[in-house]
Amino acid sequence: MKGLIIKKNKDTLRGFVDDRDWDKNPDQIRFKTRLDSSPSTFLPLDIHGFSVDNIIYVGGVVEAEVTELNTNDLEENPKINIEIDTTFLQVVVGGAKELYYYKNKTDRENFYIKREGQLDLLVYKKYIDEQKNTGKAVVIENKKYLGQLTLYLKECPDINSKLKNTSYNEGDLRRLFNYYYECTSTESSFTKTKNKLSFELGAITGISISSLNFTSYGGFEALLARKNYDSSVNFAGGLFLNIGLPKNLSKWSINNELFYSSYNFKDTFTEVRGENNFTITDTELGYSYIKLNNLVRYTYPIGNTFLYLNAGVSNGFAINETNKLTEVFQFNERRVITEERALEDVRKYEQGLLFGLGVKYNRYSLEFRTESGTGIDLNRNLGSGTRRYFLLLGYRFN
Incomplete structure (x- = not known):
């Protein structure tokens, strides 16, 4: 310095x-x-x-x-x-x-x-x-x-x-x-003045790759557990306030984020019971969240570049929901189409564990992050969990 x-x-x-x-x-x-x-x-x-x-x-x-x-x-x-x-x-x-x-x-x-x-x-x-x-x-x-x-x-x-x-x-x-x-x-x-907190304000944006898993404990919900949901790729981003702690050149900090993330999963499951006798089930589950992420960060300088590790928790509230199950019953010449909620009891509040590795240079940062969430289902016959991977580009305003 x-x-x-x-x-x-x-x-x-x-x-x-x-x-x-x-x-x-x-x-x-x-x-x-x-x-x-x-x-x-x-x-x-x-x-x-x-x-x-x-x-x-x-x-x-x-x-x-x-x-x-x-x-x-x-x-x-x-x-x-x-x-x-x-x-x-x-x-x-x-x-x-x-x-x-x-x-x-x-x-x-x-x-x-x-x-x-x-x-x-x-x-x-x-x-x-x-x-x-x-x-x-x-x-x-x-x-x-x-x-x-x-x-x-x-x-x-x-x-x-x-x-x-x-x-x-x-x-x-x-x-x-x-x-x-x-x-x-x-x-x-x-x-001599007392060591003070330092503050960094900025924005992050990038993509998330999400997966949704169900575990069946019996009942009708076993159908959802059998489905193979493809990964969902979506936009993610928000604002951050990184508070550097006194001493040790602010290597330790508390990173707080107001964060948006979402996912959307679709799947079609066909069950054939005989000629002209089958059931087609289309499921769509999509949720958008506003999250408050709180992470402890350790930053290590290498020349003019800084490596950092994040670990913390996320608390998300669903602001938008798609929860739909459409079934087509075909028996001989008769066809019946029904539409209902795929999940009746849904958790709108999701918690998660966050881990990340990133690099900073000047005002910019690039971070790879993973999140394990509690999922969306509250039914006692079905357990759920989410896994997200993020690639995030950050920019510091000050």
Whole structure:
């Protein structure tokens, strides 16, 4: 992604950063001046820092408290456990008063302030202490960071009123620093913004190939189960809203579709009982659906192209129905023609399971998808199911 590195002399070099949307702070980065050039690798002490996707990192050697904070893993020792790490720290707030964030490989989070050019650890630890008078074990919190921040932000006279409600997490500490800048009528040079949802709106269109299967449990409905319905090829399409989830470069998303699909099946079944004695049964079943499809999507980048997998559910409501059975009875010279519904009890609401594989390039996408549906029949003597295959072309509006 487009980004820059900040050299030791504070000059900047623009280019492209291999952005991994790091959950744990990186200890090296790869950078290109042009997309077609070879990447260079930089360690935290090689450069002052870098910026990508509106996030700033600075390199440094820091003290890190490594004690577990999970209640089940707490130790019975109040001593601060310090390790020295070399890493790229994330800038949470920049300016006259600065706040930095570091998450190490064991998921322990630490925060830092800068005083006289040095990064100072804001100290916080939880441990278990056994009370002598009761013999019960209680969780004790070492909140030294509150005293450190009292001195660091002392230019704001009522900072203590905010500190007592400030926990050791990024959201609370960022709000505290923002309050400091408001209180002192100064401005920060940078404030990290929270990761937000991303939205893609577009349309999809294509074809569906549908098959309809019946399973007979006896009775007159066995006739339908004996029929051989050819596949139905029809138009399919609709609108989509893809909601990218924060973190991991929005590789995970929720794809929602307002979707139209249909099918139409016809079959003729002839039963011959003798000369000039036969029955011809014509069946036509056709349904059109408006569906709400909800899918979880995982997208993986390969250069400028993106592969994705979909899995989810569909909920469809029939908006149009063709449900007809015509029978011609021929016995010697007598012919009787009857017409009725092929199925009396029909399910107008259909659920289905969706799976898809697709590829995206720029604003366009191409996807192959399969759907297994609950079918249309409600008769206890007959079970039904649908299978659909889709080939869909998509276009993103934004």
